[in-house]
Amino acid sequence: MSVRDHLLAAVGAVALLVGAAAMPALAAGVSEQDIADDAKTTGDVVTYGLGLQAQRFSPLKTLNRDNIKGLTPAYSFSFGGEKQRGQESQALVKDGVIYVTGSYSRLYALDSRTGEKLWEYNARLPEGILPCCDVVNRGAALWKDKVYFGTLDAKLVALDAKTGKVVWRKDIDDFKAGYSYTAAPLIVNGKIITGVSGGEFGVVGRVEARDAETGEVIWKRPVIEGHMGELNGKPSTMTGKVNETWPGDMWKFGGGATWLGGTYDAETNLLYFGTGNPGPWNSAMRPGDNKWSASRIALNPENGEIVWGFQTTPHDGWDYDGVNEFVPFDMQKDGKTVKAGATADRNGFFYVLDRTNGKFISATPFVDKISWAKGIDKDGRPIYDPAFRPSDPSKSQDGKKGSTVFAVPSFLGGKNWMPMGYSPETKLFYVPSNEWGMDLWNEPVNYKKGAAYLGAGFTIKPVFDTHIGSLKAIDPTSGKTVWEYKNKAPLWAGVLTTAGNLVFTGTPEGFLKAFDAKTGEEVWKFQVGTGVVSSPVTWEQDGEQWVGITAGWGGAVPLWGGEVAKSTAGINQGGSFWAFKLPKTVASR
């Protein structure tokens, strides 16, 4: 127990001001070493993903399937106000403080032992802001004495971690042009790395690095071919070659938004980012692979150069965003250690790549009844099934909407944004997935700003009568599903796994659940009173293991209606952070 812990314990509930005043002298903030070691250290969570590799694995073993019945709620903190909606935030914990973001671009600092609020930052959002989906935020980043997060109006904010006062605030881009920001930023070697969100015409995905101290841009890397990168304020190199995989000048407005952020591997010194779908939506308008949309790219964090790229859905026609996280891990195969990385793509395939060079190792379906592709060939390219690609609108026979295809997965993906976990103990990936498809057609009755345009019409449909959500334990060496937990409503929460042989995730029905990591047996659940669509964390404090989760129903699922909405009807909104602990007395029993 640190000196400050004693201090806080001694002065108790009236200590807020005293504690805050004492902190500057006693707390050192978050060092580069703290960030680099986050996956190993159990007393804190200083990165999104419990380590920059984002394996979401904690070496804590105190809590296990035998004693988890003693896991007890310690407090629930309400985000307050009327601004509920989806809460997708992963909390951070450092030196007795929880940093957790809320919907509508809010950030809270709480006493990690009592749940009392230390400060709150409420971004003032401009009138007329029109985010496309929900007003979520996925989490903050810590570095030195600052805490960082992005806001819906596409700004990056650095706050004093002790007071919540603004240190600097920078525009990532213009929200009026359709840009936004909802991901948790990544901090690597003193640089804060972000992508962009945005779906308007003209948005081109890019990755950017800024000096974490000042917020000044160091490099920019557009992800679509033909665009010039930037380093230290000067043009650097072009991404790809003009017109290699795009017709005409369509690369200028090619899409590829990097809206989910990235991961980092110190061993290879590479950043890994995913890129969104290309535009316009109907692939008949843009022949070619359309690089690097719907891809994973590896970048050098020093200069933003693309070291390798791998396109999961070349020439995407189904809105299979390629943004899902790429998780580095070491794979034992045929007696050798392979420096691998894995990603569970929207398109329904679980990919394993060589993380040093992007070379394809394997791809296997992780959801049932994939229709758009018959499989993935030996080079990692999809074997398309033309019967399931939406038709060329110019070939419409009747001048109406043309044929409807039933594509599986739906555009919400075999897996959406919610991060998977990897346990180096069980050597399994835990993938929160959904079994759903979509009827998809060209919809001529579409208007934007009062003018006609050719949109996509779609209806999302469950593949099974019994469930949509499916948490799967996947063996990356074989692609085989070792166990599966089925959930009636779609899963939309991240995963946490621990050395105590546990896997945690949340459900829209309002439960935080724990499973045996080897067998999938459900060993614990707790009802938080609203849907869970966030990522759990665990940490050790005063010799006890704690678990934390943000609660609040929302995200993209309730926006789309149809059959899917039936499985989530009646779920109430909320906005809170729950903390649980295993009391020492129970753990020692």
Add this chain to the structure above:
Amino acid sequence: MPSAIRMGRSVLIALGLILAGPAFPRPLDEVKAAGEIRVALYSDNAPFSEEQAGRQRGIEVDLAHAIAEKLGVRLNLRLVDAGENVDGDFRLNLWRGDLAGSPLADLMLHVPHDKILATRNEQIFLTNPYFDQHLAFAFRRDKVEAFETFGDIEGREVAVEGASASDMQLLLAEGGRYRSALKHFRNFDEAAKAYLAGETSILAGTRPAIEAALHAAGASREDNRIVEIALSGLVKSRWDLGGAVRTDSRDLAYAVSDALTALTSEGRLKAICEAHGVSFIAPKGY
């Protein structure tokens, strides 16, 4: 979450979200009692509505004033950014409101008069249409001898707003033969500037936007011809424009429709259009 398909999403369901205190759209008697009608128009939608240096101008700005005058009330005009699609704009401006809790409008103009659109948005009700919108091209006579079919695009460049109806027609025409002839711009204004500067010999867009751009630049209609070329396929090349109110304010829609009929028959709508350099095209059947 960015997505081409999600942008094309046609039906957004109600979330049951209660916003803090937006002013709700009102039926006719309440509008009259308040002595004011709140009208929402698109910002950045020349020549129909735009804000320039804090000044609201355009055909529909003038039309909104004339409607308020006919109803005998003041005009409270708000220019709003366009959302993902018109369905979303109904939600934001007429029945649910935006994230900031801005007041809702009683009436929206520049709404496509489309039965299918109205049917799938049960929260709104359409007025009569007032304008027949067409896709068209302008071409420079010194560079293009004749422009009668899509084939005449061969060997020339076309300036066009990306992801617009004109763009989609051109991208799909004849199996994409003219794709590489297209120069895409973020909005019509930039496309028109490129055409007027001689960067391309053809400009694609809606007829009123083309006419207004030529008019504003003082470009001769003799040297810059406007044509409409029919193209089969899924992209609409014409649609009517009208107004929309919330479904429980139908009497307001009827009163606005009466005002529109009067303004059309008096020739005022035509005069308003012409003041902005645009030919008035009456909707068919009205």
